[in-house]
Amino acid sequence: MKQDVNKIHTTSTLQNITHLLRRRRMLVLGITFLGFSLSAFIAQKLEPVYTANAQLVFEGQNATFIKTQQAFIGSPRIAQAVIRDIGIENLSNHLTTTKIEPIVTRFRKNFSAISVPNSYLLDLEYSHHSPYLAARILNKIIDHYIDDQPLQSTHDPENIKTLTRLQRNVETALDTLENFKNHADQDKYNVEPSNEYKKAKLKYTQTKIRLDPFMDPSGTLILNHKSPDILNSKTIQKLNLERIQVEQKLKTLSYRYGPKHPKIIELTAQFSAINTKINHEKYAIMTAIKSQYGLALAQFKTLEQAQIAPSSGYTAKMQNEFNLLKAQAQHALKLYTEYEDLYKAKPIDAAAAILRRASTPYAPSFPDKGRILLLGTLLSLIFSALITLLIEKSRNTFLSGKQLEEYLNFPCYALIPKAKKDKDKNFADYVMDHPASSIAEAVRALRLVLKLRADADKSATTQDSKVITITSSFPNEGKTTLSSWMARLAAKSGERVILIDADLRRPSIHKNFGQQNTLSLVEYLGGHNKLEEIINTNDASGLHIIYGRSVPNSALDLISSDKMEQLVRSLRKAYDLIIIDSPACMAASDARALEKLSDQLLYVVLWNKTPREVVHNGISQFTQFGNARIATVLSNIDLKKHVQFGYGNAISDYSNYKECPTV
Incomplete structure (x- = not known):
């Protein structure tokens, strides 16, 4: 059965995420450990909180009655009674107030009463930082409730109605x-204010208006330089005039004398003295x-108290x-008192009973350390x-051939x-000096892929795949x-290979081989030398x-000339492989x-360096005018780091093999 090859090699999103997390496992483990810590x-x-439990039973009562008692047992009246018994100072070490209202509110938040469905039970809980106090307070709540709980009475209904009516009459x-x-007391205070009181009130209002500019919103007294009293002060106006005159003299003399001149020093001292006097006057x-x-x-308050004081008692009629x-x-x-004593109620029965009193809890109910650790670790x-995905999405370079292929839709060969550079040796000799290295094997694999590709294309086209141009962004x-x-490895394998340095802006192949570029491609294209004169031979391989020489002004004209085309055409007949080293495409055309x-x-493409947008723009230069045959190489x-990123170490496996000695 024929299988779909695309489905075989397509990885799911979950697999991609798993692969990404494995590559970034140190970052994931570090953040997770930090979250756990x-x-x-x-x-x-966190301060531990202990919860004491108790139960009440309401046998024979309906659900509505039990819910009513649920609200009654947590009422402020019982809370205040318990607080009085326990003592405010014993409730908590973190109280910041001695007022009863906030303490009662906090007390009721720590208490809960929940009815058990389909039963006569009421579960009671109280939480406190001390396990002993949690049990003690809950038992106190139960005791006060039992003492004050609603009672079941066997009174005669008529007697109860009469007693209720008499109570209403008393009220x-x-x-x-x-x-x-209250009405009589109000009539005593309706007295016409005296003239002295009115004058004192007016004077108080006027002085308050004068003082208001010196008060900030918090009620603190501050100096306001723009208050009406200061602005209208004759003394301050006179001092300000003197200060202006001294300031004008100081400015005039400063153009003629330096800051250490006696006149300048004298005027500066006068200016400072006047400022000091002005500030003293403002504060005064x-x-x-x-x-x-x-x-x-003080005068207004005294007269106000005298104004509202009663002048006499009630009248005779009142x-x-x-x-x-x-x-x-x-x-x-x-x-009401006589009737209550005459028809006193018969003995009564309690509506609730204590099923289980509170005992001291041993384990805290908060915090749940296991849950906090689990939740913190999970969140981290x-x-x-998320941080790993964000870093990966923000990465703008290529780390693998697969990324190149997915982004550009061109194969990565x-x-x-x-490679480590050796200062004493030419860099072009590296593959000759290390023939079994991973670099040499990778270059041989590239040459093999190009051969296989050329053999496959021969069935569809008559053109030989001999000429290879190598460029970058x-x-x-x-x-x-x-x-x-x-070029060297292909030549050493027995192929007829020629390497052309067509970078006429920054030629460097002659440097790699340690040679001079006196006779170069420029001389041939310019008609100064013949082809056989500019071809150099590397004895090792x-x-x-053909070396290049820097002629940036005429480089493009020479490369795009007919003679360059004729050169390539003639070399096709003489060589099996022609490799052209081209200038960077983003720097020149x-x-x-x-x-x-x-x-x-x-x-x-330079690994983990060249931006993706730059590579895309560079490739676009060759595809916008035709279907160029393009492949990429990650260098x-x-x-x-490649292994740390999780892309495997297969490309370095062959470096572990050594050549067997000949027998």
Whole structure:
């Protein structure tokens, strides 16, 4: 059965994420460990809270009654009674107030009463930082509730109604007496203010208006230089005039004398003395207004208290009416007391019973350290995964051939490892000196791929794939080094190979081989020398080389000339492989002209350096006018980091093999 090859090699999103997390495992583990440590620190620093439990049973009562008791047992009245018994100072070490209202509110937050469904039970809980106090307080709540709980009574209904009516009469009589007293007291204070009181109030208001500019929003006294009293002060106006005159003299003399001149020093001292006097005068004004305000306020308060003081007691008529209402209230209270004693209720039964009292808890209910550690570790793991994905999405370089292929839709033929430069040897000799290295094997693999590709294309086209142009986005990405290595290894394998340095702006192949470029491609294209005169031979590999020379002004004209095209055409007949080292395509347009003369374009990308947008723009230069045959090569790969990123170490496996000795 034929299988779909694309499905076989397509990885899922989950596999990609797993692969990414494995590559960034040190970052993930570091953030996760940090989150775990922070969670452990928080769990250790949180103050433990203990919860005591108890149960009440309401046998024979309905659900509505139990819910009513659920609210009653947590009422402020019972809370205040418990607080009085326990003592405010024993409730907590973190209280910042001694007022009863906030303490009761906090007390009720720590208490809960929950009815058990389909039963007569009521679960009670109280939380506290001390396990002993948690149990003690909850038992106190139960005791106060049992003492004050609603009772089941067996009174005669008629007697209860009569007792209720008498109680209502007592309440009505007391309310009538209280209303009369309040009305009579109000009539005593309706007195016309005296003239002295009015004058004191006016003076107080005026001094307050003068003092207001010196007060900030918090009520603190500050010096306000723009207050009306300061601005209207004759003394301050006179001092300001003197200061202006001295300042004008000082400015005039400063053009003639330096800062250490006696006149300048004298005028500066005068200017400082006047400023000091002005500030003293302002503070004196502010202090005088404050004193006036304090005196006016004290006089106003004294007269105000005298104004509202009663001048005499009740009138005779008001006193008689008050005595009558008082006697009626006393009579109503006497009837209620006598009736209550005469028809006192029979013994009563309790509605609730204690099923289980609170005992001291041994384990804290908060914090749940295990849950905090688990949650903190899980959140830090998720955060580390998000950070890893963000870093990966923000990465703008290429780390693998697969990334190149997915981004550009062109094949990646080779991954070239990074080589260590030896100052005493030419860099082009590296593959000759280290024939079994991973770099030499990678270059041989590249040459093999190009051969296989050429053999496959021969069935579809008559053109031989002999001419290969190598370029890159920027200089120093390894294109010249790759050209030298591939040309030498191909020549050593028995092929007829010629290497052309077509970078007529920054030629460097002659430097790699340690030679001079006196006779170069420029001389041939300019008609000064013949072809056989500019071809050099490398004795170690049998490679033929045409060096380049820097002529930036005429480089493009020479490369795009007919003679260059004729040169390539003639070399096709004499050589099996022609490698052209081209200038960087983002720096010059020469590579586009050379690509038209080539059968294959190799685009070198510097590993983890060249930005993706730059590579895309460089490739676009060769595809916008035709279907160029392009492949990419990822160069200068750091094998150690490449393995750390999770892309494997297959490209370095062959470096472990050694050549067997001949027998």
